[in-house]
Amino acid sequence: MPLTLYNTLTRRKEPFDPIEPGKVRMYVCGITAYNYFHVGNARAFVMFDVVRRYLMWRGYTVRYVQNFTDIDDKILKRALAEHTTMEAIAEKYIAAYFEDADRLNILRADAYPRATHTIDGIQRLIHELEDRHYAYAADGDVYYAVRQFADYGKLSGRKLEEMQAGASGRVDVEEDADKKKDPADFALWKAAKPGEPSWKSPWGAGRPGWHIECSAMVRDELGESIDIHAGGMDLTFPHHENEIAQSEAVTGKPLARYWLHNGFINMDGEKMSKSLGNFRLTRDLLTTYDPMAFRLFVLQAQYRKPIDFTADALDAAANGWKTLKEALQFGTQFTALPRWSTDTDALDQGTVDRFNEAMDDDINTPIALSVVFELAKLLSREGNQLVHQGKPDLSVDQLQPQWQTFTSLLNVLGLEAKPVSLVGTISQETVLTGDLTVSDSAIEALIQQRQEARQAKNWAESDRIRNELQAQGITLIDQKDGVTRWHRN
Numbered sequence: 001m002p003l004t005l006y007n008t009l010t011r012r013k014e015p016f017d018p019i020e021p022g023k024v025r026m027y028v029c030g031i032t033a034y035n036y037f038h039v040g041n042a043r044a045f046v047m048f049d050v051v052r053r054y055l056m057w058r059g060y061t062v063r064y065v066q067n068f069t070d071i072d073d074k075i076l077k078r079a080l081a082e083h084t085t086m087e088a089i090a091e092k093y094i095a096a097y098f099e100d101a102d103r104l105n106i107l108r109a110d111a112y113p114r115a116t117h118t119i120d121g122i123q124r125l126i127h128e129l130e131d132r133h134y135a136y137a138a139d140g141d142v143y144y145a146v147r148q149f150a151d152y153g154k155l156s157g158r159k160l161e162e163m164q165a166g167a168s169g170r171v172d173v174e175e176d177a178d179k180k181k182d183p184a185d186f187a188l189w190k191a192a193k194p195g196e197p198s199w200k201s202p203w204g205a206g207r208p209g210w211h212i213e214c215s216a217m218v219r220d221e222l223g224e225s226i227d228i229h230a231g232g233m234d235l236t237f238p239h240h241e242n243e244i245a246q247s248e249a250v251t252g253k254p255l256a257r258y259w260l261h262n263g264f265i266n267m268d269g270e271k272m273s274k275s276l277g278n279f280r281l282t283r284d285l286l287t288t289y290d291p292m293a294f295r296l297f298v299l300q301a302q303y304r305k306p307i308d309f310t311a312d313a314l315d316a317a318a319n320g321w322k323t324l325k326e327a328l329q330f331g332t333q334f335t336a337l338p339r340w341s342t343d344t345d346a347l348d349q350g351t352v353d354r355f356n357e358a359m360d361d362d363i364n365t366p367i368a369l370s371v372v373f374e375l376a377k378l379l380s381r382e383g384n385q386l387v388h389q390g391k392p393d394l395s396v397d398q399l400q401p402q403w404q405t406f407t408s409l410l411n412v413l414g415l416e417a418k419p420v421s422l423v424g425t426i427s428q429e430t431v432l433t434g435d436l437t438v439s440d441s442a443i444e445a446l447i448q449q450r451q452e453a454r455q456a457k458n459w460a461e462s463d464r465i466r467n468e469l470q471a472q473g474i475t476l477i478d479q480k481d482g483v484t485r486w487h488r489n
């Protein structure tokens, strides 16, 4: 079965067939840099990262572009509130984006265009729209005349008659209502207000509207027609509808072959969104949960379905990640087996086929994950055999492809365990004879408890914890800098 993707534009699953064989050009709408991104945004970034990784796994060369909106009313508002500049706010949250996205193991894009670096491309596009009578200037602003574009509404399925005034996008405010010829028209260029950053233009000093940025950045970075354009479901209308209207009116070509949109994260049965104020910042969540547990939480639902954000669901994901991580940790022991090879690409083809079949069906990650969990179970069982019996049940020739498949598929899903630090690594003797009943995280937790006892000058408790660990074969070393290191004896 070929890879099929649900295309919002055609409202059905379609076989994936890129414009240029073997190559994929993909664009994902990025953040507006005025805050840390929320878990709803994180779902989109994680999901489309997985789509990208899967395309790479299937042999495609992917060029992946994600933008930063670094000029916007919200950024200006924040700058005003914090007595700083728009640039300072944008830089801060772009840097924060990378910190959080890196922790979620999201691959870096091939390019991160910014609105303020794309002013030429934006102005050129507006010019072309004006020449073709799709845009009109009005008192320093420029608007897109949606009635000129016959296909307007084809992505979202909305009819122009049904669209209400003010529905045309977040750059529009009441004050420009009298400048528009039609309430559904939307701004391509906004006249600068006093004190606001602005760029010179034939229409007067001003700044770009939100939608035109993406049309210009797609064109500059990827060309007139791309393979996949993706984002959260809330971007379908007006943002992506407007991108299509802008780009296709000028080029006469489809902006994107496949439009992918992920579902919402629900909070107490309601859609999570900034406008409802019930959103959770990814950064805050990651103080409680391992980034990989959150990644797993996202992948446990098919990307178009809504996810319920509850503590139970996150705890379940954290447990799931623990299971996968434990299976991963056995890998460090398998390497001690005779004839274990560290450079082999032998995979278990039957398992790979089952994984691919799930992913080919519109990226069905829950089914794909069930394949990965089966492998984790097998590897943990074999690892336990090795620890307790001195050798696994399977032969190295049988075990190796299972292990290789497990790590490869985890990589496709972007689920990665941090490298185990040298302190606390299991020695080869332990591998064959020892007992691994105390996990690394349990040791770290006990050390933390002991640290607190010491701060409270509760030396008895501190000693008790040290002795307890010693009895399990774990030695603590208190360093001069106050940090306690440990190793297994």
Ligand SMILES: [Zn+2]
Pocket: 028, 029, 030, 214, 239
């Ligand atoms: Zn966009």
